[in-house]
Amino acid sequence: MIEFKNVTKHYGNNVGLENATVRIEKGDFVFLVGPSGAGKTTFVRLILNEISTDKGTIVVAGKDITRLSRREIPELRQKIGMVFQDFRLLEKKTVYENVAFAMEVVHAKRKDIRRQVPYVLDLVGILDKQDRYPNELSAGEQQRVGIARAIVNNPRVLIADEPTGNLDPITAMEIMEILDKINLRGTTILMVTHAKDIVDQMNKRVVAIEDGHIVRDEQGQYGFYNEEEYYDYDEGVDKYVF
Numbered sequence: 544m545i546e547f548k549n550v551t552k553h554y555g556n557n558v559g560l561e562n563a564t565v566r567i568e569k570g571d572f573v574f575l576v577g578p579s580g581a582g583k584t585t586f587v588r589l590i591l592n593e594i595s596t597d598k599g600t601i602v603v604a605g606k607d608i609t610r611l612s613r614r615e616i617p618e619l620r621q622k623i624g625m626v627f628q629d630f631r632l633l634e635k636k637t638v639y640e641n642v643a644f645a646m647e648v649v650h651a652k653r654k655d656i657r658r659q660v661p662y663v664l665d666l667v668g669i670l671d672k673q674d675r676y677p678n679e680l681s682a683g684e685q686q687r688v689g690i691a692r693a694i695v696n697n698p699r700v701l702i703a704d705e706p707t708g709n710l711d712p713i714t715a716m717e718i719m720e721i722l723d724k725i726n727l728r729g730t731t732i733l734m735v736t737h738a739k740d741i742v743d744q745m746n747k748r749v750v751a752i753e754d755g756h757i758v759r760d761e762q763g764q765y766g767f768y769n770e771e772e773y774y775d776y777d778e779g780v781d782k783y784v785f
């Protein structure tokens with residue numbers, strides 16, 4: 544679904560990413576971790592084609608995106624849903640309108656909007672609040688709307704950038720359960736996070752970046768064959784506690 548092959552991105556003298564090779568299969572759930580300045584945002588921005596590579600290739604949903612024309616970029620972005628730490632909802636629109644707007648901008652049919660919006664609002668458990676405005680919602684509820692908006696156009700990949708960063712631990716786990724549910728429906732998920740407790744509890748694949756290098760790529764604990772490797776994994780993630 545997403546493949547980086549020897550990808551290098553420098554910003555002048557700063558290293559964003561250095562010779563990174565990683566493959567994320569369709570249906571994977573991957574945590575992207577690493578200290579501040581490691582290259583996580585660079586990784587995400589490259590997938591979205593907001594910045595271009597210096598070297599190497601990136602394939603998203605079967606297409607080499609390092610050679611896209613300007614015209615093809617919206618098509619790429621439609622394959623990717625984004626969830627943000629700060630929700631980024633439109634304050635003057637209701638919950639329903641926020642999600643519907645994501646369909647309107649891609650010129651979806653009104654009939655499809657009327658069917659799909661309630662469906663995703665129900666999926667994230669917020670259908671009963673569809674007529675409220677964002678400032679009438681809790682942080683967790685706002686993030687549910689953020690997720691509904693991100694998935695309403697059925698993207699192939701959902702990228703969540705610190706989606707639980709503004710949430711208390713219980714609400715954060717509720718959001719993780721929703722992301723897990725979306726993943727089980729077949730959407731590939733890449734989640735950038737510093738939350739070690741969540742990474743530990745979710746037990747998914749962890750890709751760790753440090754100084755632009757991919758320094759670790761491990762399956763969750765059930766993916767390991769022996770205890771020694773499991774402890775390696777634990778240590779690796781420990782390093783990224785804030």
Ligand SMILES: Nc1ncnc2c1ncn2[C@@H]1O[C@H](COP(=O)(O)OP(=O)(O)OP(=O)(O)O)[C@@H](O)[C@H]1O
Pocket residue numbers: 554555557558559577578579580581582583584585586
């Ligand atoms: N526009 C830019 N110009 C110059 N250097 C940049 C730019 N964007 C990122 N960098 C540098 O590239 C490196 C990787 O940055 P990046 O934003 O990808 O890190 P990050 O892992 O997302 O960090 P954080 O967790 O703090 O968001 C850092 O050294 C950063 O200073």
